[in-house]
Amino acid sequence: MRFYISNSVSSYSKVESSPYAPVVINVENGEVVHQRILLIYGRAGPQDIDFESKITVEHHVINFPSTTWQVFNSHFKCLVHLDAGLNNIKFILDTSPFSSDSRSLTTIFQVNYVPLLQNPPLNLAILVAKDSKEIIDAPEEKENSGENKLESVKAKLRCAGYLWQAFTAEQMSRNGFGRRVFRLDEEWTEDTISNQNPGLRQTAKIHIIRSSYTLKQILDPDIAQQNPNRVDGKKKDLFSIFMDSLKEYGAPFDKQCYVAGLILDSHYDTSPNMGFVRGHAALGGGWDNIRLGIFGSHLTHAWPRYLEEVVSCFQDNTITDKNRLSNDAGESGTWWRCCNIGIGAFLHEVGHCLTAPHSPSGIMSRGFNNLNRTFTVKEPNNPFPTTPSEEEGAHWYRSDVVRFRYHPCFRLPFEPPAKIDLKNVGADFWILNKFLLIKCSAGISLIEIYIRNNIIGYLDYSDDEYNQTEIRLKIDKIIKKYGGKYNIIKMNFVAKNQTETFLENLQKFSEESKIILPIYGKVFKSNHLGKLDESLTEFKILFKKFIDIKPITLKRIIIKYDVVINSITFYWSDNTNLRIGIDNSEGIKKEFLFEEGEKIVKIKVNSGWYIDGFEIKTNLGRCSKWFGGHGGSKHTLEAPDNEYEMIGLYGTGNYFVNTLGIIYKKISSKPSSLQINKPAILLVGKTGAGKSTLGNLLLKTSEDETPTFHVSDSFSSVTKKSGSAIYKIGDKDYNIVDTPGIFDTDDLTEEILEEIARTIQECAHGIKAILFVFEARRFTDEQKNTLNGIKTFLGEDSLQYMISVFSHCNKKQTKDPEYFKNSCWNEPVEAFINSVGDRWAISPNAEDFPPDNLVHKQRLKELKKHITNIDGVFTNDLFEKARKMQEETARKAKEDEEKLQREYEEELISKGETIAKERYEKQKKENEKRILEEKKKEITSIKSEFHGKIESLTNEIISLKNRCFWLETQVRLESGKIIQMSELQIGDRVLSNIRNGIVEFSEVYLIAHIGKLDHDAKFAKVNFTRPDGSKGQLLLTTTHYVFDENLTTIFAKNLRPGETKILISDDNNKLVPVFVDDVTNEWHDEYISFYTRAGSVIANGVLCSCYDHCPPSQTLMDLVFLPVRWWTRIIPSTHREERLHPYVQFLETSYLSFINALKKSKRFIENKI
Incomplete structure (x- = not known):
């Protein structure tokens, strides 16, 4: 759809364009956009040579000055100012670095800017303390120029707001949602978006929130987010202070609003015991009518004030002076990185303000470290141009974009506002057997999938052609795709009206809802x-x-x-x-x-x-x-x-x-075929036991011709639904009812029990007798389970109405019940017969004893007598009582299990490593026993398996004894400080990995040993070249594991120069694979061995293993180190000695014993062969 607003357009002369003339790639000529500052990406100049040039951007209306932008190897990015309505923009390429013919190097481009005035705006606000000095942290040269003062900060925040808007509009377009974007609250005032002509324009309004809170309150270390010793909850936090101040300010914050709030008075405190930013918190969210994202001003010194400064700020390689400025997260060591994090991490909090959660990648991860790549084609220390495909973390994750698509701040002019009656309508969900049903009358836009509170996937329902108000998902497919057997899947159902409904545990809900x-x-x-x-x-x-x-x-x-x-x-x-x-x-x-x-x-x-x-x-x-x-x-x-x-x-x-x-329950699709209008005689038992046969015998119907109850010779039950027929004993009428077989091989037991439950519901006149039929041939565990299952399901009261009927008896057993009793019953059978009041009978075999045979009649007569002698009937209230008792038993069993677990944990706490050792010894003995049993298996296969185990475990024990780093090896702490390993302390959090641009720090929980050996040990000296061309090296023992480019572990001695690539951390928070230059051996006596909870550490920039989580070669060690990892969470280790830690020493001895046992087994097998 196109929107055109009349505007006076200057006429440009039409000159034939050169093939080198600028070409706009990301925006169509005449396209409608909705933001004042438009991000343009394109190509200009020859594309087959390396060169640098510049492009000048001119607007047809003279009220905004021209701007100049970089061209690097034909790629350019620029930010173009627009006026409301139709804009003719001229892009002029400078020809200085290359020759060109006389054809024009100018491109004229039309863009139609339609402000989204109908939408609620994003308000830009600066919180100023009651007694503020109205300055921010800044380097000396900027302090001298006044760039640290409030007016400068206002210009920086205004510029950042327009950068956020330009970035987000481009991301929405790339995701297929048009150039929808939040608008900024604007006013007619002196504009600072250009430093050339600061005239009056419609520009972003900066609200100065002069708080009633003082500097002392705002800069209180106890509420500083970066203070590791703060205690949350004791004092009002910075987010609440900002919210209070907005409410005190009044309009526009007295109604539904969205706010990006900068804390002016943040300050990096370098005094002893501080070393963090006070008055700073990076948070986003809100309550009542205010949605708010806040950030401190400690990095604002590096932000641009004007469009003319955008490129230079994102390319400024000046080193951050850590004596006066914060190196936030250890990632702001240069000013261009400060600019990235300051503007980008603030946008992250604005994302929370607009409902976006943390995501696997992009701005809502830590992708803002690459924000510069959105606006520039050249990055410091990068010889290649930055194209849109190289912007890496500088993106909104797809699920964020889907959320924004339906956010009220992003609504396009032709889209109707949300219906009032659908406001706050959330999703509801149900289990339909194997499916999960989700409904929301407001429409469902997105389902987010979480594992351990991290989004690992999503289901996108942002199709505008069809409003998804109802979704059915197959549960096992979701579990298989996203969770597997051991991961708890959490789901978030996001509606188009911005409501969110969580299903905390899909597996648990699907099980417990039935x-x-x-x-x-x-x-x-x-x-x-x-x-x-x-x-x-x-x-x-x-x-x-x-x-x-x-x-x-x-x-x-x-x-x-x-x-x-x-x-x-x-x-x-x-x-x-x-x-x-x-x-x-x-x-x-x-x-x-x-x-x-x-x-x-x-x-x-x-x-x-x-x-x-x-x-x-x-x-x-x-x-x-x-x-x-x-x-x-x-x-x-x-x-x-x-x-x-x-x-x-x-x-x-x-x-x-x-x-x-x-x-709720399923409505039966067919009316019940059961006609039970008399007291019932219920036939129950295992599949194939002869229930249906007994029913036919009592009813005197032929199984060969027209049986009342169908019978099969197979192990699969023919009786899937209960059936009934009238049966008379004397002058009393009964309904004899045949039920499906328990433990049916075709149906789940739960389904069978459900059918029996429905059958009982139909027994309006009660159950006269329960005939439990089982075979006389054997009394197996399965039959015991069947018996116990029926007792549990029906309850102990059912035994008063139960008669045990034996089927499949031979001739002698059928003729002489006493012989059968004395010769065939065992203790379980006898105990059961006693529990049912000594009521038992034999179902005669019609082939041995036809219906007119005296034995046949006598056995059935005995059964009928038991039936008539039972007092009363088994009723549904007794059944309900049984079910309640079953639920109570299950509850107590769960409590007992939890009690045992608590006692086990208490036992571990009280006995610690002794318990771990005893259990390991027990496991070792079980392993040795298992090995001896395996000797009886196929010799050749076992020999190969044992060779592999011996070699693997031998390598384990060798590496266990020689897993040291050189003491002077360097690691990086979470504070950003680089220290030698000799300075490491228990509890230090060291850089352990980098994933998707996110640096990960892990706690040192155990120092196995540290100091000097009484002899020199062989170390491998690994030399490599970093991506920036500088040389690096790592010293570690030869059998220490290092990660290669495939994240598999390899001994240091096995690294191959020119062949093996190891992973090196670079300045862009990436792990970069580089070839090993060479590996030489040196001898040293200084060493340290330690473990992080992540099982890895970045040492001298190289990703190395710590022998914790290092699959696949360290799976056994992962298992045996589990107790000490758990133990040190309760009681931190204090071991810092030359001798090996006792637990590690114990593991070493145990492994050696196990290896010796394996070697003996190997020799035994080889001798047999």
Whole structure:
């Protein structure tokens, strides 16, 4: 879509253009844009030679001066000022470095600027202390020129705001969302965006927030984010101070607003015991109506004030004077890097302000270290031009961009505003067997996938042609793709109205949402609303209960509330009740009565930390009034679709109703075929036990012709659904009911139990007898499990109604039950028969004893007598009692398991390494035993396997004894300080790795030994050339591991000059592979061996192993070092001696013993061969 606003356009003479004339690549001629400063990338000049030149940019309206920009090997980037409406921009290439013909080297380009005035702006604000000196940290030369004063800072922040805008608009365009971008709050005032003509223009407004807080309060070290000794929560933090100051300021911060806030008075304190920036915090977020991102001013000295300074600031290689200026994160050692982090990390916090979380790459990671590459084609120490494909971390991650696409600050003119009734509507989710269903009436834009609170993937639903209000995901596919077996998957459902709904643990939710309830069988729990407190006991409310087969229905509820729901009391038709929450005397009390046959089908809920309020809708179309407050986000509790129905509620409550969710079940697609209108005789048992056969014998129906219950000879149960038939004993009618086989090989046991539960629900007249059928041939573990499973499922009370029926007896056993009892029963069988009141019978084989045979009749007569002698019937209330007991047993089992785990951890704490040693010795003995057993296997295969193990473990023990660095090797601390390893202390955090431009620091948790040997040891001297051409070297023992370019470990002695590439850290926070120049041997007696929790360390710039996490060659060592890593978290190590640490010494001895055992096994095998 194009928007054109009339504007006076000067006419340029039309001259034939040279092929060297500038060509704009990233913007189309005549394209509509929505920001004042437009980022342009293009090519100009010859593309087959190396050269440097410049391009002059002129605007057709004279109110903004021309600007000049670099051209490097034909690539150029520039920032173009636009006026609202149609703009004719002239790009003029300087011909000085190369010759050209007489054709024009000028390109005229049209751009249409349409401000997004309908959108809320991003406000730029500077917090100034009550007694501020109104200056910032700056180098001496800038301090002398006045660049450290407030007016200069205002110009810098204004320029940074336009850079953010230009960068973001370009990123939105690259991601296919047009040039939508947030607008800056602007005013008609003296403009500072150019240093050539500071006239009045429409330019970004800088709000000066003069706070009631003093310098002492703002610069308090206890609230400085970089202070490692600060204690959070004791004093008001800087974010809260800024929020308070904005509220004191008034409009425009008294309504919904978005703010980028700079703290003017930040100061780098170099005094003893300080060494950090006071008055600085890098934070983003917000509450109430204000969304805020804040940052300190300690790097602002390096920012540009004008467009003319942008390139020079991003290329200024001046060294940061650490005696007066902060080297933030150890990554701001030069001014151009200060500019990157100052503007880029501030943009990171603005990203949080605009709802973006941390991401795997880009600005919301630490990609802002590459921000300069967006605006310049030449980077310090880089001989190649920086094209868009080389900008690396300078990007918004795709999920960030999708969030921005639907943010109100990014709405395009032709897009309607968000509907008021969809504001704050959040997503809801349900389990549908193997699927996860997510719904949100506002539309779903994005699903973020987290592992350990880090985004590792996303699902993009930003298709504007189709508004995704409902999504179904197959759970096992999500787990397989993103998590695997051992990673907990967290999901965030982001709606188009900016609400976010978290599923904290997909695996746990999918498992725990499926439950078995008495009468109902398998049912589901929806997600809960409100914040879960796991110390609270969960309640379950069923709209219809069953007691003695009679349905008990919910008749009324009483709600007490004020701004949240204080309590809900449920009343049933049998006058029982249950209250959730606290019934205090305060608040409003309301009642809702249910008519006959009326039930709840939908609950509209507002929730945050608690259940704020709700409204009920019933199946009769009635709606209650709104109970409670309107805080939090809006949700709907209802059955996921028309194939399910809501049957109850669950949740937690103490002083309030904390959480609330629904219980729902699948509606049977077919009406029940069971016709159970008499007391039932239930047939249960294992698949193939002969249940159906017994039923046919009792009913006298032929299995060969027209059996009542179908029978199969296979191990797969024919009975998938329960069946029934009328059966008469004397003058009493019963329904004999055949159920699916327990442990069916085709169906899950859970499904079978669910079918049995549904069957019991149909037994409105109770169950007269439960005939448990199992084979007489054997009593296997599987049959024991079946028996125990039925007892657990039905409960101990079911034994009063149970009769054990033996099938598949031979002729002698069938003829003589006493013989069968005396010769075939074992203790488990006898114990079970006793538990069911000595009620047992034999099911005769019709082939051996036809129906008219006396033995056949006698055995069935005995069975019928047991049935008629049972008093009463087994009812659903007993079944419900059994299910509750089963749940209680499971709860106690979980508590016992947690208790054992606590006792185990306490035992480790109290006994420490002794326990670890005992367990290792036990494991060693088990390993030796396993090895001896493996000797009986195929000799050739075992021999090869043992050769590999011996070689691997031998290398392990050699490297364990010689894993030292030279004492003078250098490492970098998290503070940025470079020290020798001889200065290392336990607890120091050293640079251990660099991933995706992010530097990682890890704690030194153990120093195995340090000092001087009584003899010289062989060290490998590894020489290499850094990317900048300087030489480097590393001294370490020959069997110490170093990482190669594939992140696999290799002994130092095995490094091959000119062949092996090792990983070197460079100035751009990257690990760069470089060839080893040569490896020589030297002899030294000074050494240190230490371990970081990450298992790696960057030593003299080289990525090395510490023998902790170094797969695949160090997997065994990873296992055995686990206890000491855990132990040192409880009690830090104090070992710093020449002798080897006792635990390491113990491991060394144990490994040697294990290796000797393996060698003996090897010799034994070789002798056998």
